[in-house]
Amino acid sequence: xxxxxxxxxxxxxxxxxxxxxxxxxxxxxxxxxxxxxxxxxxxxxxxxxxxxxxxxxxxxxxxxxxxxxxxxxxxxxxxxxxxxxxxxxxxxxxxxxxxxxxxxxxxxxxxxxxxxxxxxxxxxxxxxxxxxxxxxxxxxxxxxxxxxxxxxxxxxxxxxxxxxxxxxxxxxxxxxxxxxxxxxxxxxxxxxxxxxxxxxxxxxxxxxxxxxxxxxxxxxxxxxxxxxxxxxxxxxxxxxxxxxxxxxxxxxxxxxxxxxxxxxxxxxxxxxxxxxxxxxxxxxxxxxxxxxxxxxxxxxxxxxxxxxxxxxxxxxxxxxxxxxxxxxxxxxxxxxxxxxxxxxxxxxxxxxxxxxxxxxxxxxxxxxxxxxxxxxxxxxxxxxxxxxxxxxxxxxxxxxxxxxxxxxxxxxxxxxxxxxxxxxxxxxxxxxxxxxxxxxxxxxxxxxxxxxxxxxxxxxxxxxxxxxxxxxxxxxxxxxxxxxxxxxxxxxxxxxxxxxxxxxxxxxxxxxxx
Amino acid sequence: xxxxxxxxxxxxxxxxxxxxxxxxxxxxxxxxxxxxxxxxxxxxxxxxxxxxxxxxxxxxxxxxxxxxxxxxxxxxxxxxxxxxxxxxxxxxxxxxxxxxxxxxxxxxxxxxxxxxxxxxxxxxxxxxxxxxxxxxxxxxxxxxxxxxxxxxxxxx
Numbered sequence: 001x002x003x004x005x006x007x008x009x010x011x012x013x014x015x016x017x018x019x020x021x022x023x024x025x026x027x028x029x030x031x032x033x034x035x036x037x038x039x040x041x042x043x044x045x046x047x048x049x050x051x052x053x054x055x056x057x058x059x060x061x062x063x064x065x066x067x068x069x070x071x072x073x074x075x076x077x078x079x080x081x082x083x084x085x086x087x088x089x090x091x092x093x094x095x096x097x098x099x100x101x102x103x104x105x106x107x108x109x110x111x112x113x114x115x116x117x118x119x120x121x122x123x124x125x126x127x128x129x130x131x132x133x134x135x136x137x138x139x140x141x142x143x144x145x146x147x148x149x150x151x152x153x154x155x156x157x158x159x160x161x162x163x164x165x166x167x168x169x170x171x172x173x174x175x176x177x178x179x180x181x182x183x184x185x186x187x188x189x190x191x192x193x194x195x196x197x198x199x200x201x202x203x204x205x206x207x208x209x210x211x212x213x214x215x216x217x218x219x220x221x222x223x224x225x226x227x228x229x230x231x232x233x234x235x236x237x238x239x240x241x242x243x244x245x246x247x248x249x250x251x252x253x254x255x256x257x258x259x260x261x262x263x264x265x266x267x268x269x270x271x272x273x274x275x276x277x278x279x280x281x282x283x284x285x286x287x288x289x290x291x292x293x294x295x296x297x298x299x300x301x302x303x304x305x306x307x308x309x310x311x312x313x314x315x316x317x318x319x320x321x322x323x324x325x326x327x328x329x330x331x332x333x334x335x336x337x338x339x340x341x342x343x344x345x346x347x348x349x350x351x352x353x354x355x356x357x358x359x360x361x362x363x364x365x366x367x368x369x370x371x372x373x374x375x376x377x378x379x380x381x382x383x384x385x386x387x388x389x390x391x392x393x394x395x396x397x398x399x400x401x402x403x404x405x406x407x408x409x410x411x412x413x414x415x416x417x418x419x420x421x422x423x424x425x426x427x428x429x430x431x432x433x434x435x436x437x438x439x440x441x442x443x444x445x446x447x448x449x450x451x452x453x454x455x456x457x458x459x460x461x462x463x464x465x466x467x468x469x470x471x472x473x474x475x476x477x478x479x480x481x482x483x484x485x486x487x488x489x490x491x492x493x494x495x496x497x498x499x500x501x502x503x504x505x506x507x508x509x510x511x512x513x514x
Numbered sequence: 515x516x517x518x519x520x521x522x523x524x525x526x527x528x529x530x531x532x533x534x535x536x537x538x539x540x541x542x543x544x545x546x547x548x549x550x551x552x553x554x555x556x557x558x559x560x561x562x563x564x565x566x567x568x569x570x571x572x573x574x575x576x577x578x579x580x581x582x583x584x585x586x587x588x589x590x591x592x593x594x595x596x597x598x599x600x601x602x603x604x605x606x607x608x609x610x611x612x613x614x615x616x617x618x619x620x621x622x623x624x625x626x627x628x629x630x631x632x633x634x635x636x637x638x639x640x641x642x643x644x645x646x647x648x649x650x651x652x653x654x655x656x657x658x659x660x661x662x663x664x665x666x667x668x669x670x
Contacts, residue, residue: 146615153622157629164633171640175649178545178633185552185626186539189559192619196559199612200566 007055008062015059019072019085022056022095023138025049026102030130039122043110046126050102053137057099061092065497071143079143080206086143089501093349093494094140094272097356101264102133104360104473109257111467112367116169116255125165129261132158136269145195145281146205148273149188152237156184159266163254176249183246187236194229197222198281211281224288230277231292238270240297240334241304244327248311251323252376256367259319263326263363264356271333271352275345278337279502293338301338302432304331309439313446318378321443322362325402328436329355335432336417339424346499347420351413353491354484358401358410361477365395368466368474378447383456384463391466392451394478401481403444404437409484409491524565532558543646545634549627556623560616567612575607 008015029049036042063070064087072085079086087095109129113122135155142148160181166173199205201222202213214223232243239247247267251259282289305328312324329351336348369384369391370376385392401408414433421430466474484491535558539551578585589597634644641649 146618150618150622153626157622157625160626160629160633164636167636167640172653174633174637174640175646175653178548178630178637181626181630181633182539182548182552185630186536186555188622189556192559193562196563196566196612199563205615 007058015063018056018059018063019070019087019141020074022053022060022099023134023141025052025056025134026130026137027134030127030134033123033130034127036123036126039113039119042123042126043106046109046130047103047106049130050099050106050133053133054096054099054103057092057095057137060087061096063087064089064092069501080204080209083147084143084206084208085141086208087141088498089494090272090275090349090498091140093353093498094269095137096494097353098133098136098140098265098269101261101356101360102129104364104476105129105257105261105264107473108260108364108367108470111469112256116257117165118168121165125162125255125257128158128162128165129258131155132162132258132261132266136265139269140272143207144205145198145207145210149192149195152191152270152273153188155266155269156188156237159258159262160184162258163250166254166258169255170253172249173253176246176253180246180250183236183243187233187243190229190233190236192233194226194231194233197226197229201226207276207281211283214282220288223282227277227282227289227292231274234270234274234277238267238274238334239327239330241300241308241327241331244304244308244330247327248315248320248323251326251363252317252319256363256370260360260363260367263322264360267326267330268352268356271330271337271348274334275337275348275502278340279345290340293340297334298338298426298429301331301335302429304328305335305432305436306439309436309443313439313443316378317376318366318381318447319363319376321378321447322359322366325440325443326355326359329359332414332417332433332436335429336420339420339426339429341420341424342499342503343420343423345503346495347413347416349495349498350416350488350491353495354401354409354413354481357477357480357484358398358408361394361398361474361481362402364470364474364477365391365398365466368470369395369463378450381447381451381463382454383451385452386456387463388465390471391474394471394474396448396452397478398481399444399447401485403440407482407485409481409488411485412488412492524568525562528558528561528565531561545637545644545646546631548646549630549634552630553623553627556619556626560619560623563612563616563619567609569606569608572606572608575610 014021026049029045029052033042033045033049036045060070068088070085070087071079072087073079074083074085077083106126106129109126113125117125132155135151135153135158138151139148139155142151160177163180164174164177167177195205198210201217201220202210204210204213214220217223236243251263254262278289278293308324308328308331312321312328315321315324333348333352333355336344336351338344366376369381369388385396397408401410404410404414414437418430418433421427421433465471532555535551535554537551539548539555542548542551578588580586580589637649638644641652643649643652
């Protein structure tokens, strides 16, 4: 399925424990990294643990492709009383994306942290990163509603601390981290309250069990309230417009390493939970839910796409431009999910994957190029392509992909999005995506003009070529952007089987497959 | 309505507290007060769970060994027909699961609170203030390039 099956060489007894190991590995490594004697050791642990998690995720994904849903009873207590890790194609896809991005971020982090954080703090930073990784992986694998809350908070607390670590370089990181903490905790508490309502109505916390019991209930008022609380809480975490205010500040002042990782994974994990609740826990055909998606989620997505694209078009700071664009891209995903069709969910997942690949590359290039540059104003990147050609070429490729230029991953996923919207008779929504792509031309064009066509400032640009350990993951992502733009078998296969797993359909629209 | 109030007044109180804490959280600009509001909000979510777990007339879910001294004393106190049917430990008891869940949520809350307060300390060190308005003003002043015009220095 993913071309990495050859990695599935773990002994059987070992592979059986993969759902637990994928989370436990980074968690133990996080403790070890904090205690590591030096920054080299911490970095080594970080790369090793991420690679281990990726390996386990590959094992999981190929097992899921082979035998279907894996149910793992944590601690040997069987579901529904015990905590169940339930891995289907959707979970496997997210585990692969998150752990894969973690490996690249971990490699990137070595040199990047060097210039941004005091070296005595590196082990703490790596520890926070691994905690966050463990939390996100647990979040996408668990089949227990309350357990998901705990994992959500484990990952978030690591993120708050890491964003605040950027304060040594840019003090605006402190209020940004604080606001994110407030909004994130409100979101998580809303989720907690929602789970409480579901528990009150169904008497169980296992997601599959809740799904099985909902149809047997006579009154569903508390289910409706629970759904509302859960979705609002998760929308806060996923930065769905208008609950996105924390994101641009957090992304523009945090250390590059964490922004690279967050932009590719953290809001995506919340999108995962939204999909999980909308499709697996509640059936998509439930009336309240279809009403919610048509009258709340879709208009908010459209507003988010347009308003945030425009904000990206006028902002002077390069990282904030990318952050606003991220909110707009989350809007694309929720818009496609709101169609409640299998093709829509599959297109949303496909775009989510591609967006992770392109945004990680963009932030990585900015982080690498700006190693000697304190400012993030777009104007300071004038002529950067001349002083850092390799870094900026990769940046350019990813930016074209963000724009949706043909032969890049972004083009194919936008095509799929538009096809799925048209197929669902949402032509107006497809038009919105077209319009926002036009605005995208404007803000990407602005960046291009400054980076590639403007002459260097007097005395030479402060931007320098990034070191090899940054160029390596960066170019891997840039090549992936082109590769997946020509041959999208891997992301498309993942997205379609994931959508099939949650939508209960095996045959999906064959249209648009390259 | 009266019935709903008689049995559900706990929830009304919890919702009122929840809204009050959210109000504090969203209206104050002081970092410490925000953390207080946040903690209260999390606590009310916990209270909600605890209220759910209460079963009318229920006691603590403790299993009593019928052979032990406590069990004997209890059997002597209870109606023999009741003991015959339910056993000494066969009483109605509250659902213990929400208590365990909230124990976990409290731990999460403590962690969030400590991280939040630590960041608040950092904000004060960096800006000399714990009011978000002052922080915003300081940032706006710092990010504006020197204004052209009155003070005469042309903007490069």
